[in-house]
Amino acid sequence: MKNQLQQQFKQTYNKSATHSxxxxxxxxxxxxxxxxxxGLVMPCAVTFGTYLLVAPNDDNVFRFKSINFPEEGSIEINADHAKQGSLWYNYPTGVISYFLQQNKTLGGLDMLYYGDIPIASGLSSSASIEVVTAFALNQIFDAGFSKLDLVLLSKWVENVFIGLNSGIMDQFSVTFGEQNKALMLNCDTLEYEAVHTNLGEYVLAIINTNKPRKLAExxxxxxxxxxxxxLQALKQELYIKYLCDIDTDTYNKYQHLLTDQTVNNxxxxxxxxxxxxxxxxEALSGNNLEEFGRLMYASHNSLRDLYEVSGIELDTVVEYAATNPDVIGARMTGAGFGGCAIALVKGSAFDKFSAEVTEYYTNKIGYAPSVYKSLIGNGVSELKQEQYA
Structure with a gap:
């Protein structure tokens, strides 16, 4: 694929890419x-994402082309830029706009994007595009932004330029991700710990329900x-800023303050x-995958029964996974009401798992899911020439 991208760039722009x-x-x-x-989240980077190949031009313009989308675009440097409908290149345009607002000196670039992240799956294709663009501009033009700056500017693009209300986890995890490590992140303080995650003989199965997430917002x-x-009810007797300022034992002592059962749940x-x-x-640090798998199932059950954000599609995937002896744990991931579930599956049994979960899901739901295999990968980086060999 990587060699094909180089060839595609040459065909598109009649020159070779200088950076990837x-x-x-x-x-x-x-x-x-x-x-x-x-509270704490525990994301990890996956091994598919967004590729960006670039080469400078003398026209003082940014040209955007994608193998995934037919729309092409170009913008001038030092011009005011605004979001244009729902075009995919709003994301790189927003990043460039931020650099210019910060008085960073930029030059023209011809840019070719390719992503193998399923669109609208909840795996953060938008954050991946934002971060790869910001990282590339920072490297090529020596803009001096730190990795955390890149996270924050990418979040600005999502929230302000694009106008979507979202947190910082997506941009943080694709920027700071490390191979074979999960990031235990406090999204409020941005303090994090890279937790060693040895999956051993297991791989990460990502199962896209292919259900549009219309109810999610x-x-x-x-x-x-x-x-x-x-939170307001608990504040009657507890001095806390967030629900997650207390643990389960403390909550059990004060849950009488919540008189509405739904709110209690x-x-x-x-x-x-x-x-x-x-x-x-703790389980991952101690190489206790069985305990981690048990916690995954417990998380899903809670999201289904107490938070009520799963739905029959996600429940069906996890229901099947629980019957498969080659699966050690599974749960929905993301906002819910569609999107993806994840499962830890023995690598040697992945193809069998993929076929069986597809059959089980299709028989119950009426259409097929999409199943992907991933390991835990690194965050954003520049690809050296040998990585394209």
């Missing part, structure tokens, strides 16, 4: 719907409000899930 970059997608291994409650806002209500998920992330870090 890669930014991964990400999955969250555990810690769902708690980032906005002061409205239900997300509803859950945020319910958590705020739970939401708070219980959040607080117990935060405890599960800490236990997961």
């Amino acid at each position: 970059f890669f930014s991964p997608g990400r999955v969250n291994l555990i810690g769902e719907h708690i980032d906005y409650n002061g 409205s239900k997300y806002n509803e859950r945020v409000e319910e958590c705020a209500e739970a 939401r708070a219980r998920h959040v607080i117990e899930e935060n405890d599960r992330v800490k236990l997961a870090a």
Whole structure:
């Protein structure tokens, strides 16, 4: 594929690319719907993502082309830029706009993008595009931004330029990701720990339900409000800023303050899930994959029963996984109501797992999922020539 990208660039721009970059997608291994409650998440970079090949031009323009999308675009340097509809190259345009607003000196570039992240799967294709563009500009033009600066500017693109309300986990994990390590991240303070994650004979199976996540935004806002209500109730007797400032034992002592059962359920998920992330870090550090798998199933059950954000599609994937002796753990990942589930599957049994989960899901849901295999990869980087051999 990498050689094909070089050839494609030459065919497109009639010259060779001078630089090549890669930014991964990400999955969250555990810690769902708690980032906005002061909790911990545990994402990791995956081994597929967004490739960017570039070469300078003398025309003082940025040209955007993608193998994935038919739309092509170009923008001038030092011009005011704004979002144009829902075009894919709004993301790199936003990054360039930020650099120019910060008075960074840029030159014209011909740019070719290719992504092997499934679009709209919840694996952060947008963050991958933002970060690979920001990293490339920072390297080529020696802009002096730190890795954390790149995370923050990419989040600015998502929130302000594009206008989507999202947290910082996606940009952080594709920037700071490390091979065979999960990142235990506090999204409020941005403190993190790289947790050694030896999957041994297992691989990460990512199962896209192929269900559009139409309910995710409205239900997300509803859950945020319910958590705020739970926090206010607990503040009657506890001095806390976030739900995740307390652990499960403390919550059990004060849950009587929450008189609404639904709100009680939401708070219980959040607080117990935060405890599960800490236990997961201990399990992974101790090479205890069985315990980590148990925590994955517990997380999914809580998201299904207490937080009510899974749905029949995600439940069907996890339901099948629990019957397969080659699977050690599985759960939904992301906002829910569609999107993806993940499972730890023996590498030698992956093809069999893929075929069987596809058959099981299709028989129950009526259409097929998409199944991908990944390891835990590195964050954004420049690819050297030998990596394209």
